[in-house]
Amino acid sequence: MTTTSMVPARQRLRSAGKHGGKALFAFTARSLQQVSTLVITLLAARFLPPSQYGVYSLGIVFIVLVQTMTYTGFYQFILTSREEDGAVLSTCFWLIIGLASLASLVLALAAFPLEWMFKAPSLGTLLLLLALIQPLASIGAWSSAALLRRGEIMRNFIVMFVQNIVALIGGAALLWFWHSIFALVAFRYVRVLTGTVLHALLGRDQPQRLFRRDLARRATAFSGALYGSRFLGFLARYAADLLLGMLHSPAAVGLYRFGNRVATGATDVFNQPMTTFAATQFGVAARRDRDFAMPLAQFSGTITMLSGLTGAVIIVFAHDAVTLFFRPSYLAALTVTYAMALRGAASVGQMLIEPVFAALGKTAWVMMFDLVSTVIAVAAIFAASPFGLEALAWTQAAVVLGTTGWAFGLLHWRGHIRIGSALRNFAGAVALCVIYGLILLGVYRLGIAAMQLRPVETLTLGLAFAALLAVAVLSVATRLRIFSLQAFSG
Numbered sequence: 171m172t173t174t175s176m177v178p179a180r181q182r183l184r185s186a187g188k189h190g191g192k193a194l195f196a197f198t199a200r201s202l203q204q205v206s207t208l209v210i211t212l213l214a215a216r217f218l219p220p221s222q223y224g225v226y227s228l229g230i231v232f233i234v235l236v237q238t239m240t241y242t243g244f245y246q247f248i249l250t251s252r253e254e255d256g257a258v259l260s261t262c263f264w265l266i267i268g269l270a271s272l273a274s275l276v277l278a279l280a281a282f283p284l285e286w287m288f289k290a291p292s293l294g295t296l297l298l299l300l301a302l303i304q305p306l307a308s309i310g311a312w313s314s315a316a317l318l319r320r321g322e323i324m325r326n327f328i329v330m331f332v333q334n335i336v337a338l339i340g341g342a343a344l345l346w347f348w349h350s351i352f353a354l355v356a357f358r359y360v361r362v363l364t365g366t367v368l369h370a371l372l373g374r375d376q377p378q379r380l381f382r383r384d385l386a387r388r389a390t391a392f393s394g395a396l397y398g399s400r401f402l403g404f405l406a407r408y409a410a411d412l413l414l415g416m417l418h419s420p421a422a423v424g425l426y427r428f429g430n431r432v433a434t435g436a437t438d439v440f441n442q443p444m445t446t447f448a449a450t451q452f453g454v455a456a457r458r459d460r461d462f463a464m465p466l467a468q469f470s471g472t473i474t475m476l477s478g479l480t481g482a483v484i485i486v487f488a489h490d491a492v493t494l495f496f497r498p499s500y501l502a503a504l505t506v507t508y509a510m511a512l513r514g515a516a517s518v519g520q521m522l523i524e525p526v527f528a529a530l531g532k533t534a535w536v537m538m539f540d541l542v543s544t545v546i547a548v549a550a551i552f553a554a555s556p557f558g559l560e561a562l563a564w565t566q567a568a569v570v571l572g573t574t575g576w577a578f579g580l581l582h583w584r585g586h587i588r589i590g591s592a593l594r595n596f597a598g599a600v601a602l603c604v605i606y607g608l609i610l611l612g613v614y615r616l617g618i619a620a621m622q623l624r625p626v627e628t629l630t631l632g633l634a635f636a637a638l639l640a641v642a643v644l645s646v647a648t649r650l651r652i653f654s655l656q657a658f659s660g
Contacts, residue, residue: 201442232284236274249318267305270305278301399524402537402541433488452528463587469592470599475653478602482511484508486611490632506560510566512567517570539573550566
């Protein structure tokens with residue numbers, strides 16, 4: 171090989187390494203929020219009984235509704251609008267702040283009536299404290315969208331990375347020394363305040379007084395269906411918690427939410443960042459009139475691989491981990507954990523509906539999809555609730571798998587997107603994850619567990635083998651073009 175031919179090869183290698191490093195950092199920064207939340211809530215389950223954990227879980231259900239309203243609708247309008255940057259950012263700032271403030275006010279007024287309705291002591295105070303900080307949190311959401319719109323992707327992820335590291339350390343310290351649900355409230359205050367300070371220091375845009383009514387009307391028309399769909403998605407995901415709280419007790423909610431959190435918290439470490447990447451990439455594709463088929467295939471395979479591998483690890487190791495680290499009362503939630511792990515691995519279609527149709531400007535179909543999905547999910551929850559936590563969890567997993575199939579059909583029917591490659595990647599990823607899970611289960615149960623090591627050593631060695639095996643499986647998936655690092659940007 172000549173010297174001249176080696177130079178481009180070296181440049182390509184450096185370029186690939188640089189791209190891979192940026193993708194890894196972006197994914198780490200985005201997923202760290204899910205990691206910190208998962209670690210803190212698991213610490214809470216270690217220190218708090220199911221009844222108190224259930225009170226906190228009920229509070230978070232309502233805060234999640236406010237947060238999802240902040241990171242959709244106007245947020246996505248910022249990413250996709252072709253209007254002039256200054257007008258879009260300034261107008262949407264006031265829209266986002268106004269919406270978050272209104273939602274927080276409604277929640278604050280409802281805090282103590284909700285405490286009475288659920289018969290959950292301290293729920294009212296907890297909701298009031300959490301509602302007070304949400305308008306400030308919405309400023310960080312706006313600044314993040316502004317950075318992504320301007321292409322300042324790495325700056326956005328630097329802010330996110332530092333914010334979540336500070337929140338994780340601060341929240342863990344608070345909960346370690348203060349075994350109270352209000353330590354969890356303080357953890358959320360640490361995250362929001364840190365993010366606000368970082369965005370103020372590193373953000374490229376500052377709020378302006380400009381407010382264009384015509385642009386606000388277009389943003390509202392664009393966002394209305396997205397907000398409606400997020401509310402329906404909220405009902406589908408949290409109706410079980412609310413029903414358990416009303417029909418049974420906060421302790422039942424605590425068990426269900428623990429089992430759910432162990433699974434969805436782990437799969438969301440991958441799913442939530444990928445949803446953000448998808449929203450940004452499909453937004454760029456729409457503004458540049460690119461075909462959606464290729465990114466749809468990339469995200470379908472990559473998301474399913476990551477969530478499927480994670481789900482397999484949860485199913486194999488959950489029993490031993492709960493026995494080792496948590497109160498025995500939480501073992502009753504294991505079946506919920508298994509079902510929710512499978513639900514997370516089967517949710518790729520649902521996850522991609524919103525970013526794709528938002529980028530296409532067809533948000534009414536997001537609303538329609540979520541309306542039908544929510545009606546089916548809530549009906550299934552009502553039907554399964556009398557039969558206990560296990561039936562409730564498995565029913566939800568089955569509903570999510572069915573709606574993912576419908577999601578791909580809708581993307582082809584109304585989005586006019588070729589879905590053949592996406593379906594092949596989805597099926598290939600499922601097959602690889604099943605093979606991974608079977609190998610992992612066999613090696614762990616028949617090999618590592620038979621060594622008669624201490625429980626901590628057995629679990630640690632099993633997780634180490636799981637990580638090595640995952641690297642091998644992802645390498646195979648990359649060669650088969652099922653898994654792609656190109657999805658890790660935006």
